[in-house]
Amino acid sequence: MGAEADYFQPPGGVILTHLLIVRDVDRSREFYERVLGAECVRERMPAVLRFHNSYIVINTEGGPTDDKPDVQARAPRDAGTLSSAMNIRVTDVRAVYEQWRARGGEFLTEPKDHGVEIRCYLRDPDGYLIELGQGTGILAEMGLAGA
Template sequence: MRRDELPAPEAGLLMTHFLTVADVARSRAFYADLLGGEVVLEENPCIVRLANGWIIMNPGGGPTPDKPGVTLTPPADPATAHSFLNLRVADIAACHREWSAKGARFLTPPLDRKAELRCYLRDPDGYLIEVGQATGMLSGVLADPPAGTG
C-alpha cells in the first residue's frame, strides 16, 4: 500500500465517510465491485477509495478511550441513519488547538490508537465527528481489532 492510496493528507484536511457495517466483506464488495471503488485496505478498517473520496468500514463496537460512552452499531432500522463524518488531517495537534480555540468541544484530546491519532467531537445537533491523523498506518501498523471481535 502506498501513502497516496490512503486518506492521509500531507497538509490541511480531507473528508472520508465511516460506515458501521454488519459484514465487512459484503460491504467491501458492494462499494468496490458494485460501485467501482478500489480496495485500499481489506479490513481493520476496510478502506475503499471511491471517486475522489474514501469509504471506511468497520463493524460496530463499544466505547473506546477517545469516544467514551459511545457505542457504534450498524443501522437496525433502514429509516434511521447510523454514520459519522470522518475528517483526516495532517496535523491533529494543531487542528485540535485551533478548533478548540474556536469553541469545538472534543470528547477527549487526540489519543494514539497505533494506526492513527484520533479524537471525536460533536456538531451542534450531536452528530459524532472523528478527526484523525494517520501515523502507524503509514508504516504498516494497523489498529487493534474492533472491541468484541477477537
C-alpha cells in the same frame, strides 16, 4: 507511494472521508467494490476504499473505546429512518444507474426528475441510503449552466 497516499498523508493536511459502521466488513467492502466500483486500499481494521476523489471507511460494530467511552458503534437498525446518507453526484445519472443496476445494485426507484436535479436511491447491505444524483436546474439557479 501508492493510490492510498492521499488518504494516509493528505495533501494540504486534510481529507474528508465517510465512515460506515457495518455488521459484516467483507460483505460491505465487496458491495462497494462490485456495485460502485470503489478500489480497496486496506481490507479491514478498518477497511478503506477509494471512491473517485474521496474515501469510504468501513468498520465493524463495537463497544466504547478509550477515546469515546460512552459511544456504541452500530449499523442502522431501521432502514426506514434516515439519519445519514452518502450523496454521490455524477454528470449522467441514468448511465450510472444502469451500470450499478447491472452490477447488482437494487434501487428504490428509477431516476426521478425533480427540476433542480435528477436523483434516485439505493441501499448498501446494512441499509445505508446512497443518493445518486445529477444537477440540472440547480446549475442554472447558481449561474453554472453551460460552465
